[in-house]
Each structure stands twice: as C-alpha cells, then as structure tokens.
Amino acid sequence: MIIMTRRERAIRKRRRFILSVLLVFLVIIGIIVSVVSCGKTKGKSEEKETASKASERATSKNEESSDNEASSVDENAEKIVDTSTVNGLDKAYKNLMLVNGKNPLPDNYDSEIRKDLVEIEPELRNNNYVTKIHKSVYPYITAMVRAAQADGVNLKVWSPFRSYADQEALFRKQVERVGGDEELAATVVARPGTSEHNTGICADFNMADDAFENTPMYEWMKENAEDYGFILRYPKDKQSITGVIYESWHWRFVGIDMAKKINKSGLCLEEYLEKNNLKQEISIDNF
Ligand SMILES: [Zn+2]
Known part of the structure; x- marks a missing residue:
C-alpha cells in the first residue's frame, strides 16, 4: 500500500x-x-x-432579353415573310421627303441610312452591285416584284439604294460623258447627296434606259405600281419642275394611299407636296 x-x-x-x-x-x-x-x-x-440567386436573376434576365431579341427578330421575320401579297401592307406611309437638286440630304445621312437597309433577294433583282433597300420599303417592293413575276412579267430591281460614293462615281462618269458640263450631267445623274437613291426609298427597274418605256415591265408598273405604293417619279412633261429628265425606270415609294392620290392628281411629287402643303424637312427622323 x-x-x-x-x-x-x-x-x-x-x-x-x-x-x-x-x-x-x-x-x-x-x-x-x-x-x-x-x-x-x-x-x-x-x-x-445570394450569388446563385444573382446568377439565376442574371440568367433569367438574359433569357428575358434574348426573348425580347427573339421576338423582335420574329416580328421582322414575319414582316419579311409576308411579302408575296399586298395583303397586310400598310396603306399609309409618312415619309414624303423630297430630295432633289434644291433639297440635298444632310451630311450624316449616308452613315445613318446604311443602318436600316435590307438586302433584296437575288431572284428579284438583276444587279449584284447595288442590292439594298430601306427596310420600310422592303415588304412593298418585294411584294410588287413577286406579283409582276406571278403575272408573267419579268420585273426586276436594277438600282435601289446607292451610297454617296456610288452616286459620286456615277455623277463623275456622266460629267465625263457630256464633256465636263456638271449642270447638264445633273439632269441625267443627280449629284451625290441630291439623289433619291441615297434615301433607299426608290428604285430603278430592269435598266436605267429609255428602252424600259417599251417593255411589258413598264406597262405593268403603270397599271399596278400604285397598289404597292410606288409612283413614276420623273414624268415626261415635268422636267422643268423635277430638274430631271423623263425616267420611265425610276419609281419612288410614297405609300399606297399617297401613290393613288398623286396619280389621280396628275401632278409630280414636287407639285403635289407644294399644293397640299405636305413638304417635310429632310431628316433621317422621317422614317
Ligand atoms: Zn433612278
């Protein structure tokens, strides 16, 4: 122990x-x-x-925004698809902008307008150099050309939108052709910035040539173009007012209602706008 x-x-x-x-x-x-x-x-x-919630939120936001994108793309697709008939095309159109030698386009116009151009399908045109039209006119011009073709008439878009540079090149060529006279050249080819082609809301059809007047395409256009909102922009007897020679091949989009009214009046665009006090300021905001 x-x-x-x-x-x-x-x-x-x-x-x-x-x-x-x-x-x-x-x-x-x-x-x-x-x-x-x-x-x-x-x-x-x-x-x-929190992070996962945030990422969920971000994902759903992305989904939402891509949904929005998808729906806006769908809307466009709908507009673009529905072109085989005149059904569904608005009759009213607000852009009555007058562009000519006295009313040139603003400097920034070229870069602005390029954002809103749409490519015309190859089967509806016969020119691979200039191929685009303003998106507001696209459904009408394509519906019109398809309708003509369905009637067996070989209507094709020759020259729709032209850039400032395209127009300048054409004008310079024309000046050369007439021996350096710019004023004379301008009655046939507009100076850059004063051509309706720079707006993207008009087009030449098949050819820029007097021969167009004697074709079935011209006959068809005289009958039907107004149903799609187009008018003959430079009529035979109006050169003193338009400043441009008679051009059977050049058609301007003004909307279906307005095209019918202008044709009924027998006036050219300059006269009609003046008479009815419809002159608009030249601006990209007119679209
Ligand atoms: Zn033209």
Whole structure:
C-alpha cells in the first residue's frame, strides 16, 4: 500500500484542479470555435445562395432579353415573310421627303441610312452591285416584284439604294460623258447627296434606259405600281419642275394611299407636296 504524505496529497489535489480547469477551458474554447466556424459557414452558404440567386436573376434576365431579341427578330421575320401579297401592307406611309437638286440630304445621312437597309433577294433583282433597300420599303417592293413575276412579267430591281460614293462615281462618269458640263450631267445623274437613291426609298427597274418605256415591265408598273405604293417619279412633261429628265425606270415609294392620290392628281411629287402643303424637312427622323 502506498502511503501518501499530506504534501503529496495536496500536490495531487492541485494537479487535479488545474487539469479540470484546463479541461473546462478547453471545452469552452472548443464551443466558441465551433460556434464561430458554424457562423462563418452559414455566412458562406448565404453568400453562395445570394450569388446563385444573382446568377439565376442574371440568367433569367438574359433569357428575358434574348426573348425580347427573339421576338423582335420574329416580328421582322414575319414582316419579311409576308411579302408575296399586298395583303397586310400598310396603306399609309409618312415619309414624303423630297430630295432633289434644291433639297440635298444632310451630311450624316449616308452613315445613318446604311443602318436600316435590307438586302433584296437575288431572284428579284438583276444587279449584284447595288442590292439594298430601306427596310420600310422592303415588304412593298418585294411584294410588287413577286406579283409582276406571278403575272408573267419579268420585273426586276436594277438600282435601289446607292451610297454617296456610288452616286459620286456615277455623277463623275456622266460629267465625263457630256464633256465636263456638271449642270447638264445633273439632269441625267443627280449629284451625290441630291439623289433619291441615297434615301433607299426608290428604285430603278430592269435598266436605267429609255428602252424600259417599251417593255411589258413598264406597262405593268403603270397599271399596278400604285397598289404597292410606288409612283413614276420623273414624268415626261415635268422636267422643268423635277430638274430631271423623263425616267420611265425610276419609281419612288410614297405609300399606297399617297401613290393613288398623286396619280389621280396628275401632278409630280414636287407639285403635289407644294399644293397640299405636305413638304417635310429632310431628316433621317422621317422614317
Ligand atoms: Zn433612278
């Protein structure tokens, strides 16, 4: 039997006390650590949740915006698809902008108008150099050419939109052709910035040539172009007003209602707008 002295017992007791204090201390530390780390984990998972919610929101936002995009693309597609008949084409049209030698286009027009051009299908045109038309006119011109072709008439778009540079090249060529007389050249080929072709809302058909007048295409256009919103822009006896020679091949889009009214009046565009006080300021905002 081990007999402990009083001193030894006291030391033992103190050791036990210190050990149990240490143990309690460790347990408390352990509890604190676990509580803190649990809090941190919770924070992290909340963060995670927030991030995932944000990403969900972003995804749904993206979906929403791509839905919007899709629907606007669909709308266009609908417009573009529905061109085989005149049904569904608006009769009213607000762009009656008058562009001629006295009313040139603003400098920024070329770059602005290019944003709104649409390519005409190859089977509807006979020119691979200039192929685009303003999107507001696209359904009408394509419906018209398809209708003519369905009637057995070989109507094709020859020259729709022309850029400032295209027009300049044409004008320079014409100036050369007439021996350097710019004024004379301008009665046949408009100076750049003063040509309706720079607006994208008119077109020459089949050929830019007097021979067009004696074709079935011209006959068809005289009968039917107004049903699609087009008028003969430079009639035979109006050169003194339009400043441009008679051009059987050049047709301007003014909208179906307006085309019928103008034809009924027997006036050219300049006269009709003047008489009815319909002159508009030249601006890209007219579209
Ligand atoms: Zn023309």
